[in-house]
Structure formats: C-alpha cells, structure tokens
Amino acid sequence: MKQATCLVDKNYKIDDIDANLYGSFIEHLGRAVYSGIYEPGHASADEQGFRKDVLACVKGLSVPIVRYPGGNFVSGYKWTDGIGPISDRPKRLDYAWRSIESNNVGIDEFVDWCKKANTQVMAAVNLGTGSPQDAGYMIEYCNHLEGTFWSDLRRKNGHKDPHNIKTWCLGNEMDGPWQTCALSAVDYGKKAREAAKIMKWVDPDIELVASGSSSPLMNTYPDWDRIVLEQTYDHVDYISMHRYYENEGNIEDFLTSFADMDDFIKTVAATADFVKAKKRSKKTMKISFDEWNVWYIKKQTEHPWAERPAILEDQYSLLDALVFGGMLCTLINNANRVKIACLAQLVNVIAPIVTKPGGGILKQTTYYPFQQVSIYGRGTALKTLTTAPTMSVARGEVPSIQTAATYDVEGNKVTVFILNCNAETIDFSIDLRSFGKTIMDEHIIMDGADLFAQNTFEQPETVIPRNSVPIESSNNLYSLNLSKLSWNVVRFSVA
Numbered sequence: 001m002k003q004a005t006c007l008v009d010k011n012y013k014i015d016d017i018d019a020n021l022y023g024s025f026i027e028h029l030g031r032a033v034y035s036g037i038y039e040p041g042h043a044s045a046d047e048q049g050f051r052k053d054v055l056a057c058v059k060g061l062s063v064p065i066v067r068y069p070g071g072n073f074v075s076g077y078k079w080t081d082g083i084g085p086i087s088d089r090p091k092r093l094d095y096a097w098r099s100i101e102s103n104n105v106g107i108d109e110f111v112d113w114c115k116k117a118n119t120q121v122m123a124a125v126n127l128g129t130g131s132p133q134d135a136g137y138m139i140e141y142c143n144h145l146e147g148t149f150w151s152d153l154r155r156k157n158g159h160k161d162p163h164n165i166k167t168w169c170l171g172n173e174m175d176g177p178w179q180t181c182a183l184s185a186v187d188y189g190k191k192a193r194e195a196a197k198i199m200k201w202v203d204p205d206i207e208l209v210a211s212g213s214s215s216p217l218m219n220t221y222p223d224w225d226r227i228v229l230e231q232t233y234d235h236v237d238y239i240s241m242h243r244y245y246e247n248e249g250n251i252e253d254f255l256t257s258f259a260d261m262d263d264f265i266k267t268v269a270a271t272a273d274f275v276k277a278k279k280r281s282k283k284t285m286k287i288s289f290d291e292w293n294v295w296y297i298k299k300q301t302e303h304p305w306a307e308r309p310a311i312l313e314d315q316y317s318l319l320d321a322l323v324f325g326g327m328l329c330t331l332i333n334n335a336n337r338v339k340i341a342c343l344a345q346l347v348n349v350i351a352p353i354v355t356k357p358g359g360g361i362l363k364q365t366t367y368y369p370f371q372q373v374s375i376y377g378r379g380t381a382l383k384t385l386t387t388a389p390t391m392s393v394a395r396g397e398v399p400s401i402q403t404a405a406t407y408d409v410e411g412n413k414v415t416v417f418i419l420n421c422n423a424e425t426i427d428f429s430i431d432l433r434s435f436g437k438t439i440m441d442e443h444i445i446m447d448g449a450d451l452f453a454q455n456t457f458e459q460p461e462t463v464i465p466r467n468s469v470p471i472e473s474s475n476n477l478y479s480l481n482l483s484k485l486s487w488n489v490v491r492f493s494v495a
C-alpha cells in the first residue's frame with residue numbers, strides 16, 4: 001500500500017481564518033432568487049415570501065457573508081428599480097442572462113433575508129452601465145442614518161435603521177467581453193477609483209473589493225490585476241479572484257484543480273505585492289476569492305426573455321464534491337491572503353442547494369464538504385507538512401493528496417481535511433506531536449464506488465458523508481487508511 005504522512009504542528013501557523021472565508025453568492029440569475037430563496041405562496045414561505053426550508057438549509061452551512069446581486073447581472077442593474085412598494089417596481093430586461101427581472105426582491109428585501117439567514121450582505125455596485133455617483137447614492141441609501149434624500153427614502157421604505165453594509169464590490173468581471181459595458185484595465189481602474197472615493201466619503205467604514213481577472217485563462221491576466229491595482233491601490237482593500245473548474249475528460253487533472261487554484265492565488269498575491277512595492281505602500285492587499293466552484297453548463301438554453309428561467313442548474317456528483325473539497329483546502333492554506341471567499345452560488349444556480357418550485361429541497365453532494373469546512377474549519381489555519389506520492393497531470397507534477405488543517409484553540413479541536421486523489425487506498429499517518437495529549441473524535445468520509453453518483457429528489461442520500469470508527473493512539477501518531485478517491489475530515493480533541 002502507498003504511504004503518506006502529514007505533520008501538523010501548532011506552531012506552524014499560516015494565519016487566523018477570516019470568518020468570511022466561507023461566504024457564498026446569490027445573483028439575480030435563473031432561479032437563485034425567484035423560486036429559490038423567494039417564493040411567495042410556497043407552503044414554507046414566510047410573511048415576506050422567503051422560503052423557510054431554504055433558510056434552514058442555508059443556516060446549516062453557516063455562511064457568514066453572501067455576495068449580491070451579481071455577478072454579470074449587476075453590470076446592467078439599476079438598484080433603484082428594486083426599492084419602494086413592490087407593486088410599483090418595473091419589470092426590466094436583464095441583459096446579462098437574457099431574462100426578465102421582476103424586481104420583486106431588491107436590496108431592502110435581501111438585507112431582511114440575510115438577517116433571517118444569520119449572514120451579512122456583500123453588496124456589488126454597477127460599474128458597467130452605472131456611474132460612480134449611482135454607487136455613492138446606493139451607499140447613502142443603505143448606510144447613511146437620516147436627513148438626506150436617499151437615507152430618508154430608505155426610512156420611508158420601512159428600514160429606519162441603516163443597513164450598515166460593510167463590504168462592497170466595485171463592479172464585476174469588467175475584463176470580460178461578455179460583461180455589459182466591459183472596460184479596459186485602465187478605464188476600469190480609473191472608474192473604480194473614482195467610485196471608491198465617493199463611496200468611502202459617504203461611509204468611511206466600508207471596505208472595497210476591486211474586480212480582478214475573471215479567470216487566469218483571460219488573455220489580459222495578470223496585467224489586468226496589476227493595472228487595476230496601480231489605479232486603485234490606495235482606495236481599495238481587496239482584489240477579487242474568480243475561478244471555476246470542470247471535468248474536461250481527465251479525472252486526475254480535474255481532481256487536482258486545487259494545485260491550479262493555489263498557483264492562481266500565489267500569482268495574484270505576487271502581482272499585488274509588486275504594485276505595493278512600486279507604490280511604496282505599507283498596505284498589503286487582501287484577496288477576495290468571490291467566485292469559486294465546479295461549473296459545467298456554460299451555455300444558456302434558449303429562453304427568450306423568460307422570468308426565472310431554470311438556467312445553469314448543474315447537478316453535482318461525488319467527483320465534483322471531491323474536487324470541491326480540494327479547493328476548500330487551498331483556500332485554508334492561503335488564509336494569510338484570502339480573507340473573503342464566496343462559493344458561487346448558493347441556491348439553484350451552480351449551487352449546493354436545489355429547490356423545486358412549489359416543492360421540496362435537495363442537498364447536492366457539494367453541500368457536505370462545504371458544511372464540514374465551514375463548521376470545523378474555523379480558528380487558525382496550520383501549515384500541513386504532507387509527504388505524499390505525486391501525480392503527473394496536464395499542469396505538471398502535483399501532490400496526489402491535498403491537505404489542510406485548522407486549530408480551534410478555544411474549543412481545543414484540531415481538524416485535518418484530506419483529499420485522496422489516488423485510485424487506491426493510502427496508508428496515511430497524521431502526526432500531532434506538538435499538541436500534547438490528543439484524542440481522535442471522528443473520521444468523516446465521502447467516497448463511493450460510483451464517482452458520478454448524484455443526489456436526486458428521488459434519491460436524496462445517494463452521496464452523503466459516512467463515519468468511520470475513530471482510532472486510538474498513545475503517541476499522537478494516527479495511522480489511517482484513506483479509501484481511494486475520497487474526501488476525509490478527521491477531528492481531534494486536544495486534552
């Protein structure tokens with residue numbers, strides 16, 4: 001049997017994990033909002049029309065922040081269409097997804113939904129068709145107390161207290177030719193900088209995310225990130241990253257997507273540090289990895305200007321959940337730089353949660369690794385020193401086992417997350433020698449004979465985690481069998 005070892009030392013600290021590392025995303029896209037989180041008339045709808053079954057499922061993921069309202073949608077969105085009496089709101093064509101937007105949900109309702117879901121809003125302003133001043137007005141509407149046109153309008157619309165939305169994205173994927181009113185890096189950088197100035201004048205307590213490259217596959221990457229930061233460095237707090245993976249035929253390439261994601265983060269961090277040096281700045285730019293996932297259905301099915309079309313409704317397999325776990329490890333391993341990350345998306349659209357209009361709710365395979373990491377992956381990220389066989393894939397020689405570890409000092413818990421990309425069982429030992437006495441609490445596994453198995457409404461528990469019997473050790477050395485192609489969460493108590 002092949003062997004691998006993993007040393008986790010409490011002194012090898014990467015950084016404290018920002019709670020916002022486990023954020024997500026709801027866009028006005030397909031059925032994410034309408035018949036996703038919001039479905040008046042549904043048996044589980046509350047007085048505002050929000051589905052309580054969806055709220056319960058979202059709460060189960062412990063998501064600290066949710067990006068809204070887009071995504072590509074935001075670049076043609078007039079946020080004022082979504083405020084005031086619902087019956088007065090205009091129906092509009094949404095250019096991004098060729099859909100009809102009813103505007104029945106807008107920023108006020110979304111803030112209410114976030115409160116119900118125990119989460120925070122990460123709002124995006126429109127820097128496509130929108131102007132820097134529109135962005136300023138939106139902050140004034142949301143965060144200014146009272147006594148001005150926009151703040152008093154919010155109060156009139158039923159929200160006396162300011163929303164106090166702290167984190168704001170300066171547009172979305174403005175490097176993409178698909179984006180409504182896409183810009184060059186210099187033009188976007190200038191527009192974002194001027195919007196940022198107004199937004200921070202209106203509320204100095206907010207933090208801002210500049211739009212980085214939509215993907216490392218863009219021809220403009222990484223110059224885009226450099227140029228945008230050269231224009232905005234002193235005015236923003238984060239640079240964004242987006243990356244989606246799919247199975248293009250070679251399973252090992254796909255399983256080891258975590259390695260590509262790691263390279264991408266390191267390159268953006270290096271690019272930001274180059275600008276930092278050039279500007280003689282003392283500030284280190286944080287990263288907001290605010291779109292990441294596995295995504296297959298890129299093309300929209302024909303749906304000429306439909307309301308809530310069922311688009312981008314990917315169904316996820318065990319294989320996708322494994323890849324997903326590897327990506328979550330990469331986020332933890334870069335916790336010193338990545339301070340916000342958003343699983344794109346949360347409900348129905350490339351999402352871990354799927355609803356039937358008028359019907360039930362389903363947890364996809366990817367729900368489980370996200371839930372485990374979001375709940376157990378808190379505290380401090382520790383560097384894992386893992387020695388494992390490598391794998392030769394299209395992007396080069398990469399580790400065949402991906403690991404991450406977290407230490408919850410207050411709760412006295414250590415958690416080790418492991419993705420085994422090998423198509424064979426691995427003898428894997430975890431060495432916790434620095435922790436004093438430890439006890440293994442549980443070993444949770446996701447694996448199975450069929451890598452392409454999925455959860456369906458008919459068989460919702462085809463792919464769910466299982467528990468293996470914890471093993472004992474008198475010397476803090478735990479020798480486990482990692483089943484082939486498996487995702488593992490191993491939890492320990494520190495005495």
Ligand code: AHR
Pocket residue numbers: 027070071072073172173291344345
């Ligand atoms: O998450 C789906 C889409 O992917 C978003 O709207 C866009 O930002 C990205 O291209």
